[in-house]
Amino acid sequence: MTATLTDLEDSAYRIRRYALRMGEVQGQGYIGQALGMAEILAVAYRHALNLRPSDPRWEGRDRFLLSHGHYAIAFYAALIEAGILPESELETYGGDDSRLPMSGMATYTPGMEMSGGSLGQGLPIAIGIALALRQKGNPAFVYNCMSDGELNEGSTWEAALSASHHDLANLICLVDVNNQQADGPSGKVLAFEPLADKWAAFGWHVQRVDGNDLPAVVAAFDAARDAWQPQPRVILFDTRMGRGVPFLEKREKNHFMNVAAGEWKSAIEGLDAAHAARVAGRAR
Amino acid sequence: MSTTAARPRLTTSAMIASIAGEGQRTRPAPFGHALVELAAQRADVVGLSADLAKYTDMHIFAQAYPDRFFQMGMAEQLLMGAAGGMAKEGFIPFATTYAVFASRRAFDFIHQVIAEESLDVKIACALPGLTTGYGPSHQATEDIAMFRGIPGLTIIDPCDAIDIEQAVPAMAAHPGPVYLRLLRGQVPVVLDAYDYTFEIGKAKLLRDGKDALIISSGFMTMRALEAVEQLKADHIDVAVLHSPTIKPLDEATILREAGRGGRLVIVAENHSVVGGLGEAVAGVLLRAGVAPPFRQIALPDAFLDAGALPTLHDRYGISVEGVCRSIKGWLR
Numbered sequence: 293m294t295a296t297l298t299d300l301e302d303s304a305y306r307i308r309r310y311a312l313r314m315g316e317v318q319g320q321g322y323i324g325q326a327l328g329m330a331e332i333l334a335v336a337y338r339h340a341l342n343l344r345p346s347d348p349r350w351e352g353r354d355r356f357l358l359s360h361g362h363y364a365i366a367f368y369a370a371l372i373e374a375g376i377l378p379e380s381e382l383e384t385y386g387g388d389d390s391r392l393p394m395s396g397m398a399t400y401t402p403g404m405e406m407s408g409g410s411l412g413q414g415l416p417i418a419i420g421i422a423l424a425l426r427q428k429g430n431p432a433f434v435y436n437c438m439s440d441g442e443l444n445e446g447s448t449w450e451a452a453l454s455a456s457h458h459d460l461a462n463l464i465c466l467v468d469v470n471n472q473q474a475d476g477p478s479g480k481v482l483a484f485e486p487l488a489d490k491w492a493a494f495g496w497h498v499q500r501v502d503g504n505d506l507p508a509v510v511a512a513f514d515a516a517r518d519a520w521q522p523q524p525r526v527i528l529f530d531t532r533m534g535r536g537v538p539f540l541e542k543r544e545k546n547h548f549m550n551v552a553a554g555e556w557k558s559a560i561e562g563l564d565a566a567h568a569a570r571v572a573g574r575a576r
Numbered sequence: 577m578s579t580t581a582a583r584p585r586l587t588t589s590a591m592i593a594s595i596a597g598e599g600q601r602t603r604p605a606p607f608g609h610a611l612v613e614l615a616a617q618r619a620d621v622v623g624l625s626a627d628l629a630k631y632t633d634m635h636i637f638a639q640a641y642p643d644r645f646f647q648m649g650m651a652e653q654l655l656m657g658a659a660g661g662m663a664k665e666g667f668i669p670f671a672t673t674y675a676v677f678a679s680r681r682a683f684d685f686i687h688q689v690i691a692e693e694s695l696d697v698k699i700a701c702a703l704p705g706l707t708t709g710y711g712p713s714h715q716a717t718e719d720i721a722m723f724r725g726i727p728g729l730t731i732i733d734p735c736d737a738i739d740i741e742q743a744v745p746a747m748a749a750h751p752g753p754v755y756l757r758l759l760r761g762q763v764p765v766v767l768d769a770y771d772y773t774f775e776i777g778k779a780k781l782l783r784d785g786k787d788a789l790i791i792s793s794g795f796m797t798m799r800a801l802e803a804v805e806q807l808k809a810d811h812i813d814v815a816v817l818h819s820p821t822i823k824p825l826d827e828a829t830i831l832r833e834a835g836r837g838g839r840l841v842i843v844a845e846n847h848s849v850v851g852g853l854g855e856a857v858a859g860v861l862l863r864a865g866v867a868p869p870f871r872q873i874a875l876p877d878a879f880l881d882a883g884a885l886p887t888l889h890d891r892y893g894i895s896v897e898g899v900c901r902s903i904k905g906w907l908r
Contacts, residue, residue, distance in 0.1 A: 398693055405664070410688045416654045417689060420661020420669075423646055427622070428665065447685070450651035454658070457649070 295338045298574065300506055303334035303373050305567045308536045309560060310369035314385040314392075316556035321386070321394070324533035324549035325439070326366035327540065328470050331509050332437075332529055333370035336466075340513040342432065345375035348403040354432050355421055357406045359414020360439040360468070364396035367404070376403040412445025414438055415465060419451050422460040422524075433517065437466045441473035444482045449494070455524035456495030463524040464516045465496075468503065470531045474547045487528055496526045503529025537562050586884030595707055595759065595795055595885070602762040606737035607700060608636030610744035611670060615641055618748060622662060624648055624671045626655040632672035632702045633760045652677045656685035656697070663695035668748050675701035675716030675757060683722060686753070691726045694752045704733065704757035704794060705846030706875055706892065711882035716757075717875050721851025723755050724823050730754040730776060731823040733793040733846075733853070738767040739820055742774035750776050757794060766798045772818075779826035781833060785815035788903060789833055792844040793819050793853050796873070796894065800844055803899035812907060815839070822853050827860050835866045840906055844873040846894060873902055 295303070311326035336356065337343070344350040358367045368385065371377040377392075384390035393400050397407040406417055418436035425432055442448055455463050469487065471478045478484060491498045497519045501508040509529070516525040534540035534549065537559045543549065551559070596602045615621045615637065627650040629635045638645035646662075648655045652673050659671040678686065678701045690697045701716070708714050723731050730750060734740045740759065747754045770782045782797070783804065790800040797818045804814045817833050819826060834841045834857070841861075843854035854872040861867060875892050889895040893902055 407688060407692050410684055412653075413657055413685060413689055416657025416685070417661040417664070419648075419654065420658035420663075421665055422661075423658065424662045424665030424667055427644075427662075427667070447651075447653040447657065450649070450654035451657070454648060454651065454654055458646075 297506060297510070300334050300338055300510065301570065303338045304330040304506065305536075305563065307333055307366070307369040307373050308563055310372050310379070310382060311365050312537070312556060312560050312563065313382055314365050314368065315551060316560075317383055318386040318394070319553065320548070320551070321365045322362045322548060323365065323551060324472075324540065324546065325363050325468070325470065326369065327537060328503070328531035328533045328535050329363065329366050329468055330536060331504050331506050332466060332468070332531070333366060334373070335506070335509045335513050336435065337370045337374040339510060340517065341435070343374065348376055351430070352432060355405055355434040357414040357418055357421075357434070357436045358396050358404065358408050359406070359436055359442060360411060361396040361408025362394070363437075363439070364392070364394060367396055368392050368401070371403045377401075411439070412442045412447040414442075415448050415451035418463055418465070419454050419458070419460065422455070422463040423458060425462055426460075431462070433462050433464055435464045435466060438468070439473075440467060440469045440471060440478055440484065443467070443484045443487070452491065452494040452496065459522045460524045461522045465524065465526040467526065467528050468531055469528050470533050472533055472547055491526045491528070495523060497521050497523045498526050498528070500528040500530070503531035504535050536566070586887055596762050596764045601765045603737040603765055604762055605633040605636055605760065606740040606763050607744065607758055607760065608633035610741045611637045612640045614745050614748055615644065618668065620666060620668050621748060622646065622667045622669050624655055624659050624662070624669055626650055626652045626673040626677065628673050628702070631760070632700065632758060634670070634672045652682040653685045656682045656699070657689050659697045660685070660689035660693070660695050663690070663697045668696050668698065670698045670700055672700050672702070672758070674703045674714060675719045676703065676714055678755070679716060679719035679722045686729070687726050690753045691729050694728055696752065698747045698754045698756065700756045700758045702758045702760045704759075706880060706888060706894065707759070707846070707885070709883045709885045709888055712879040715880050717848045717880060718851060719757070720822055720847050720853065724851065724856065728752055729823065730821065732776070732821055733757045734759065734774075734820050735793070735795060735797040735818060736766040737763040738765060738772070739774050743776075743820070746774065746776050759795065764795070764798055766801065767818075774820065777821045777824055777826060779817050779819035779821070779829040781829075782816045782818050785813040786839060787813045787907060788840040788842055789815045789817060790842045790844050791817045791819055791830060791834070791853070791857055793822055794846045796844040796846050799894065799896050799899055802896045803903065806896065806900050807903060810904060812903065814903065819853065822856060825856055825860060830857055830860055831864050831866055834861055834868055837868065839868070840871065841868045842871045842873060842903065842906075844894070844899065847874060848877055849874040850877050871902070871906055873899055
């Protein structure tokens with residue numbers, strides 16, 4: 293866990309790039325979400341999580357649940373970045389007989405700890421894992437990564453009550469708050485603000501940060517791990533869909549972002565150019 | 577039925593009514609005691625409930641092993657999700673609630689979290705079929721139909737305390753998810769009178785007979801055995817094949833017995849006529865080209881009445897008298 297901020301910045305860039313390449317392979321995908329979550333995944337997989345890339349089932353590992361299965365495109369990018377999946381497999385994304393299906397499933401992919409398509413299931417599973425880890429005397433953390441849409445599901449709040457009831461201090465919930473879901477902006481579909489207040493009322497240790505601000509993301513992960521309170525921890529990350537590719541970030545926000553065939557290439561080029569500029573800026 | 581004496585109006589059975597007949601031998605809470613015994617031998621067994629430990633005999637395990645019992649509250653989706661999570665970490669979780677809530681409210685979690693990953697969660701649910709007069713909210717009339725649709729899920733409908741006591745360790749040893757319909761409280765003891773051992777996936781011929789074959793599961797095997805005794809007085813000779821495992825069905829035994837010819841095949845179940853043991857058996861028979869005369873004794877495809885259990889069992893034809901009436905009518 294000795295990655296510097298610069299290393300993490302580069303990781304986030306590579307995660308975005310892997311995701312765009314997978315989107316290009318499929319011609320479609322939940323690329324907006326992937327681009328928005330790159331900083332969070334970079335920090336998780338290169339800084340915060342205790343892992344052995346060569347042994348994805350190592351008993352001492354921090355567990356990471358991808359509750360929002362449709363974010364698999366982002367997650368695979370993170371697994372490639374972490375050295376758990378080979379980059380060569382990227383081309384198989386979403387294809388027949390692939391280990392990288394469009395909706396993340398534990399039965400298909402090493403490093404994938406749950407099958408997440410149905411939504412709202414990760415946090416309940418995480419409750420069970422957290423109870424089990426404590427039962428075994430295993431000091432590992434369990435992270436549940438979820439979307440803001442899943443805040444609509446009752447099962448999320450059943451789990452939120454339970455985590456606090458059982459004092460699950462080994463549970464860290466990450467919520468990607470991009471304020472967009474299938475039928476439109478979350479505020480118009482099923483408003484959940486004030487969100488931090490809700491989690492606090494449920495007895496959680498709460499942080500809310502800009503999910504695309506790398507130092508803030510690092511600090512939040514560290515604070516969640518280091519908090520002394522016997523409470524479950526949640527980090528609410530405000531992110532922007534399409535982040536990192538300006539023409540996509542400006543595009544009308546769509547749950548399933550429309551990218552035309554030729555645009556993938558220009559998106560990658562734009563991303564590369566911005567990265568090159570950042571690198572050049574460091575050299576000065 | 578004589579109506580000269582005014583029949584006392586029975587009251588709605590309390591949810592914890594026992595299906596044991598008067599004077600029947602029973603054992604208390606076989607599931608709870610079997611789980612405690614299992615837990616002594618297997619350190620990986622844990623128990624969970626959705627605020628129904630006291631009503632599923634799980635409280636006995638919770639009292640014996642308080643640090644291995646997890647109360648999840650009245651939250652059945654959470655119950656199944658968390659049980660899945662514990663199974664992922666190497667435990668054998670026994671999760672209890674009522675059959676209605678597991679099948680209806682938590683179906684997606686059993687399907688997607690537990691079954692899709694073949695997790696070792698053992699789901700044990702009280703109030704199967706019509707075992708309460710409380711009304712449709714608590715009468716699990718279609719749980720088997722629903723769960724049969726889940727790939728890889730083993731389904732057990734035990735007859736009595738013997739079946740339950742033997743099923744508990746068998747379920748733990750059996751790889752993958754299992755759904756057990758549970759009888760609780762004072763549970764009848766019936767199968768010790770036969771040369772019988774419970775085995776997952778096996779149907780057992782308890783008694784042979786030439787005029788008809790009853791294939792049954794759950795407490796309908798108990799009813800069938802009693803009916804068969806009464807039918808002797810009418811010189812009707814009926815075989816009883818007890819099929820406690822509904823998925824996977826013991827197709828070989830069912831085909832062998834139903835294919836013998838010359839007798840009516842009747843499937844008796846404490847479940848809707850839709851999608852349960854009866855239709856499962858019918859599918860097996862027809863696919864194999866075996867088509868004996870075939871009847872079902874089952875609950876109707878309807879929302880069932882509230883009321884006293886004995887009244888309801890007779891109304892829906894699953895009492896001993898009801899079974900006898902049906903069989904005599906069919907063999908006339």
